[in-house]
Amino acid sequence: MNHLLSSSALRPKPLLLPLGLLASIVVGWLTAGHGPVVVGLLIALAVAGPFGLALFRQPRLGIIGLVVYCFLLFILVREVGGIPYGMAVDALLVLTWVAVAFNHERFDWRRLRNDLGLVTLLWLGYNLLELGNPAGASLAGWFQEMRSTALYWSLGVPLAMLLFTRRQDLNLFLVLILGLSVLGALNGLKQQLLGLSPGEQAFLDENTKTHLLWGKLRVFSFYSDAGQFGAAQAHILVVALVLALGPFAKWQRLLLLAAAGLLLVGMLLSGTRGALFALGVGIAVALLISKNIKALVLGGLLALGCFGVLKYTTIGNQNYSIYRLRTALDPQDASLNVRLRNQLALRDYLSSRPFGGGVGSIGNTGIHYNAGQYLATIPPDSYWVKVWAMYGIVGFVLWLGIMLYILGKCCGIVWRIRDKQLKVKLLALTAGFAGSLVCSYGNEVINFMPSALIVYLTWAFVFAGPRLDRPAQQATS
Template identity: 70%
Template sequence: MLPLPAFQTRTNLPLLGAGLLLAVLVGWLTASQGMLVPGLLLALAVGAPLLIGIFLEPRLGIIALICYCFLLFFISRLVGGSLPFGMAVDGLLVITWVAVAFQYERYDWRYVQNDLCLLSLAWFGVNVLEIVNPGASLLGWYQEMRSTTLYWVLLVPLALLLFHKQRDLNLFLILLIGLSVLGTLNGLKQLYIGPSAGEQAFLLENAKTHLLWGKLRVFSFYSDAGQFGAAQAHIALVAGILALGPFRAWKRVLLAAAAGLLIIGMFISGTRGALFALMSGLGVALLISKNIKAFVLGSLVALAGFGVLKYTKIGDSNYNIYRMRTALDPADASFNVRLTNQLRLRDYLSSRPFGGGVGTIGNAGIHYNPGKLLSTIPPDSYWVKVWAMYGVVGLTIWMGLMAYLLGKSGGIVWRIRDPALKTKLIALTAGFAGSFFSSYGNEVINFMPSALVVYLSWVFVFLGPRLDTPAPEPTTAPL
């Protein structure tokens, strides 16, 4: 091997020294600060090219957002520290909007002229009016408002502009099913191999809710076990419906396998409300499919499953089945505690038709409104949380919005002619319905990634008429 020229050796020595010095510095900071420093360096290495890519092709912002919302808590537990990882969701949305604004002439703005965007603006307006509610602090209002309405009002029109083609719908389904299956596999790893260091730290802080009778409630890389179980049921429903669609055999086999794996994920989470997500979503799917035989048969199967859980002890030796069965027991201690809390809320809200204020209950209430009565009452339900924050007036508005979106989605699906597209939109509508109804038992529909999946599901269902097979041209009968 020929020796390097002298000038190359002299040039490389300072670079080599700087590299070694930087490696030592990073190693020392990692040893003293944990994974925070390499995590920040990795974020910089990924973030800079991503930023350039979003400005070149803003559609990448939506794709990055989907992936990040699924992996948000995995990243935060891996890196550790107190960095506000959730703010990256806001950042991705704002950056993508800025990229769109710089090249606004590329897009057809007629896509955002629909009732879905108008409804998002109406609910955002309700939240803005809630600022004057004296019950909540401004910071608490902002933290809660982000998931309640800000992501909705930013993401829906953005997706209508950038993510409105058949290929986008297919990519969305692939990502949400693939990432959910990855979540199941990570959950099985937690159960049978053990949690990572970051997951172990989460368990130590939440042992009362995630270690019951010595059994682990698996949470995977989601915010908690409740969100994990409900999200698994949601996507299992989507994958299961798609497995029955007019697709190639190998795709249907993969979808059925994914659905089965996600059902396992639902059970190992120990989340009882996930059962209602599955059953209610299935009922909506059967109804909007307009297949009377399937609706009757599916209803009978669902009633049989309900009867087995409610009136028998079959499977009680399995802890996960036993825990699901307790969701149907009116004497369950957890159920009665929830009823007691709702009675306390009823007394408090009887003189407050507009609620106690956005951000006064739940995590935002604990951190930003300590000392207030609502911050001491766990909502245990997103429906109850909306009632507590917005009062009976706000709850009525929100329920009206959800009912309209569900009814309009069903009406759109009924009129779709393309069988493959119809199956996809039935799956998304049923998933939204399951997430909505299961939110009575848990805070599901406002947490990531379920919130993101629901918002994008609305987008594609409302785009259904544009994506559908064109109606056949009318023919003129010969004279």
């Protein structure tokens, strides 16, 4: 043993120094030629090795890491760039499935045998059938769009049902989405008060028409755009508000109220008018299934009062964020009328196409992969409209039916939960999902990260509610 610890054994090998110098020269040369992408890749490789080993020991780390990554994804896109960072979402989901298969004997696969699993397979199957759509949309466009409309859903929901089986997992999920959303609000405040980073400024320069209105910045933080930022902030604001009224310690409720305040500021700074509906619908759903008549009446009166102030007064118009929010209730708003005209044009086009124009035929994917086709020339401005255009009335009815079925089932599950703390947590997630779903009528929200992943994990946790509630049922029996 002593000879292993001798000074000669610890002395650097002669080849290490020249190899180190050569590696430094190569990295420096690559960085000079390709910018910070090289540094980013080296950091990613340094993290990927240990993370991959840990993932095969604890596959749940894959979903935890994915939640964090989906929030911070666009920091890499803007500040580093150079590669398609979105593909890491696909890679992480697939790698997590490989880790699960490697440890298959540790999991109870019967958890996948429920109606959530069935509707997930149903929607994936419809997307596969769309490959034969006679409209002839591009196969590459189908793949790019299907990733967000069906693939992440069909990979993520079963993983969550298998991996997240404890109340501690639910608590961690809530802490992650609340903490990262508050971080997003703080970054939004930084953009408003201190200015933009180089990557953020480059994004604004490319999107001035939509993010700089009347000289006012529509804050987007580290999300894909201001629309997604505002809607996502409203989504988690609903979660924070419901939790803040729950049976938790006083310091926890105060922290949640502070978080709700920051998220409200973030929502307003985004200038996203559809976020108002996410907030209103989310709170309404929470009140309806809370079994608290007093809270329902008082909350309803408060909501009506806020609606009346926005709709019938000009109070607060000197504040741009409030003025922008107020325009969401104006039926004469120019943006609203443009959207309605686009929907009328789509109605005429789709009247003879019950299965739509094909997955990836409209929106950004349509522009890139189906240029020259009619649908690629019309902005959907709404995820509901986008589903209708791509899948036709048949697919839209199927998709909306699935959404409403999942929402109704979630409400029913929450209604029957006995444990008060668990009930409030699942109620908060259900209300947030409802708000995000309705908000998606005005913006593409529920199909963009991080909102999409939050919704998918919400479904898995709420459907697991009865099993998580069993200890409380046994204790009271």
